[in-house]
Amino acid sequence: MATIALRTTTTFPAETPRTASVGTPEYAKTDPTPYLLPATRVHPIAIAIPLLAYAWLGVAAWLAFAGGETSLILAVIFVLSVMYFGLLVGGAVMGRNMTPERQQDRSVREFLDGEVEIATGRITGREAMMQIAMMPVALAIGGTAIILCAVWAGI
Numbered sequence: 557m558a559t560i561a562l563r564t565t566t567t568f569p570a571e572t573p574r575t576a577s578v579g580t581p582e583y584a585k586t587d588p589t590p591y592l593l594p595a596t597r598v599h600p601i602a603i604a605i606p607l608l609a610y611a612w613l614g615v616a617a618w619l620a621f622a623g624g625e626t627s628l629i630l631a632v633i634f635v636l637s638v639m640y641f642g643l644l645v646g647g648a649v650m651g652r653n654m655t656p657e658r659q660q661d662r663s664v665r666e667f668l669d670g671e672v673e674i675a676t677g678r679i680t681g682r683e684a685m686m687q688i689a690m691m692p693v694a695l696a697i698g699g700t701a702i703i704l705c706a707v708w709a710g711i
Contacts, residue, residue: 599667602685603645606692610641613699620703 614634622630662670672684679687 598672598684598688599662599664599681601664602667602688605685605689607641607645609689609692609696610637613696616700616703620707 614637618630618634666681668681668685670681671678672681674684
């Protein structure tokens, strides 16, 4: 049986048709990562929002209850919390997207409009942002309300 060799031709933007094996396409000359898939990791801004909510709640507790022996208790709790959260979040922020043939970075807009890969599949970036940030922000708002009630009650 005879083998027939086929030559494929491709058309790149602003180019005339040519064989795929000849030369580098124009878009590959301008884009440093032309063949990489989009990134699917969580953007660091989405990780920073829960941290800021936690920091807000810590500052509100310090402003309301600092003084006397409660300062030592607040200091110990705050240092331990910062240590544990810092180790977890620091590892998450500094970790690279190790999926082969994927871009490493993307903007916040690309994160919100794109997809995020999680253990059970893929979700949109907006859903991931809501899942990550909703509970810490709600707890910071509720905690601030409780602290304000305790301050107004004179505790």
